[in-house]
Amino acid sequence: MLDTETTGLSPLNGDRMVEIGAIEVLDRKVLSSDQHVFHQYINPERDIPAEVVRIHGIDNAKVKNKPTFKEIAQDFLNFIEGATLVIHNASFDLGFIMHELRLNGFENIQDMQVIDTLAFARKKHPHQRNNLDALCDRYDIDRGMRDLHGALLDSELLAEVYLGMTGGRQFSLGMDIPSLPASSFVQLPEQSRGRDEQAETAKIMKRQSPPIADDEHEAHLTMMQRIHEESGGKTVWHHPELAEAS
Structure with missing residues (x-):
């Protein structure tokens, strides 16, 4: 179960991650010991806007002396190796993670399997609010400690939401949500560039001569x-x- 907090909405506009939280679920049990949890505040090497601080409470002072993503990337990759990532609104978090991995020269994770609980919730509960707070309320999950967003706390809540949506802790693993490769959620710049060039070439070829x-x-x-x-x-x-x- 994975979540991030960021300086804004788009890595392509210069926004960066300020926190990553992940917690392992195995055999439908949430594992909370240190070896099964990854949590790291990150120095984004840029200012964090005040309006974003109001959402997650992470300001410049809190991350000033924290490591950069490049410094923690390998530990993060080691932690998630071989896992299926469960993320609420996967395209958002994966967009930041895959962008940072690419910028810093690390192997990308486009082939990792990913479950998007937001997409599943929208199918399961159409025409309803399906953010994490709403799903916690729907599945009677206590979120009283969640005054602000936080990557590790949200990962823990997501674990309970995921189990609730798939039938509870004793539910058959065969009924879990289908997963997709990370590349299904995020289009890497080099992939996008090739497709855009092909599309533009096709448009030009179809134009009538002036x-x-x-x-x-x-x-x-x-x-x-x-x-x-x-x-x-x-x-x-x-x-x-x-x-x-x-």
């Missing part, structure tokens, strides 16, 4: 002939074999 006036056409032919003569008769449109050899 109309050309007769005088423009004549001027074009005159210029082409001039270039051909000045090249000593070696223009590739007259000699295609020269283009193939170049």
Whole structure:
């Protein structure tokens, strides 16, 4: 079960993570001992806006002397290795994590299996509020200690929500929510760039040629002939074999 807190809404706009919390659930039991919990405040190397501090309570002073993501990334990767990540609104948290891994030269996690409890909740409870608070109330999970958002606390609450949505602690594992690879939730920049270029090329190829006036056409032919003569008769449109050899 994983959650993050950040400086804002978009890593592509320069926002960074300020906290990661994760807790392991095995055989439908929430494991709370130290080896089964990952929790780290992170220095985002930028200011945290006041309006965001009001949400999670993490200000510049709290993370000033904390490690950067690069310094804790390998420990984080070691902790989640081989796991299925359960995240509420997976595209948000994965967007930050995968962006930071890429920026800092670490292996990415696009092939890791991920369960998005928000997507599942929307199918299970359509036309209702499905944020973490609403789901806690719906499944009678005590959230009295949650005055502010916090990555580790939210991971613990998410564990209870996940178990509640899938039938409780004694429910069959075969009935868990299907998982998808992390790449299904986040489009990496290099993947996006390739797709965007292909889409733009396809649009250009489908466009009709613009109309050309007769005088423009004549001027074009005159210029082409001039270039051909000045090249000593070696223009590739007259000699295609020269283009193939170049």
